[in-house]
Amino acid sequence: MDWLARLGRSGLSFAARLGRANLLMLGMLRGLPQMIRRPRLLLEQLLSVGVLTVLIIAVSGVFVGMVLGLQGYYILSRFGAEATLGVMVAASLVRELGPVVTALLFAGRAGSALSAEIGLMKATEQLSGLEMMAVNPEHRVLTPRLMAGIISMPLLAAMFSVLGVYGGWFVGVGLLGVDEGTYWAQMQSQIDWSDDVLNGVVKSVVFGVVCTWIAIFQGYDCVPTSEGVSRATTRTVVHSSLAVLGLDFVLTALMFN
């Protein structure tokens, strides 16, 4: 009997959490008109969510591209197909690695910071303070953060892909001696703007929504103690990563079937 009750309780609390997350999303979306009137709030969040994430994205992009160049060259040269190195690097970056790795790094760098910040705001009763002053904390605090995440993700993913392509170019053309013209020409003839690049952008927007939503919800919904905040931060990273990887499969199956 006991385990049945436990199962029921966890099921109920899961459904309740899902409901709260959706209500929170609705509440944040309702804050949009207010945010448009005050773009300064969005600007500050773009700085902390987007700009400060650029460095880690740039460094990982270059290195992922360089590794793709090395690995791709190793395999392709066995078949005498080094000429397609550019296609291989660009396709894997634009379609998969760009959006996914950026989202994972974004969850680790920006998502965890968002959770911790909002969780601490809750623990130190700043959110309640806002409410006491008749300011809706969802609109004032959360909406700009959500929008900043949604705007930043596709831009970061695009930077990641471009730097990765140049990383692959550096290794393939610069070090291993693939023909420069072939590298770019094959890439341009095989990579399609709408099928490959735009679908990658759509993916990164979806990941941006999901990662930021999870981060904000975990922070907003945490137990307002130091332990609760730390748990919320951990859960943000774990849940975002799982959600990104799972959704990536679904999106890929839908887009590229």
Add this chain to the structure above:
Amino acid sequence: MSKTRQIEILVGAFMAAGFVALFFLAMQVSNLGSINAGDSYKVLARFDNIGGLKEKSPVTLAGVEVGRVLDIYYDANDFRAVAVLGIYSQYANIPNDTFAKILTAGLLGEQYVGLDPGGSDEVLKEGSEIAVTQSALVLEEVIGQFIYGKAQEGAK
């Protein structure tokens, strides 16, 4: 410089960098950008079969890239494919009886146009046509001929 102005500049730079990256993906990585045929002259070459030749494939002479394939279309009058080769302007002294053939880089590599210069004093100019060409090697046909030949041998 005030703090907000600094933030504005940083965010502006971030968004500009993001859009530049997207633009780069569009023009340089994918096929949205058109080929830059700036300093080149166009030469036509007719092939019976172009195999896997594509636009932007290289055109080489003695192994050195001297141009790119600009366009490929089908000529309904003589049932052949026409490849428009853009030869870079610095290679202006290619004889007009040059021989063009479609070659493959490696066994499975990409296909390209190889030029074998002839001995004529006249040179290729904008709009001139290469008279002698050799089609792409289609692997299935070669294997098919080989097997057919073997079978004939066996029948004797």
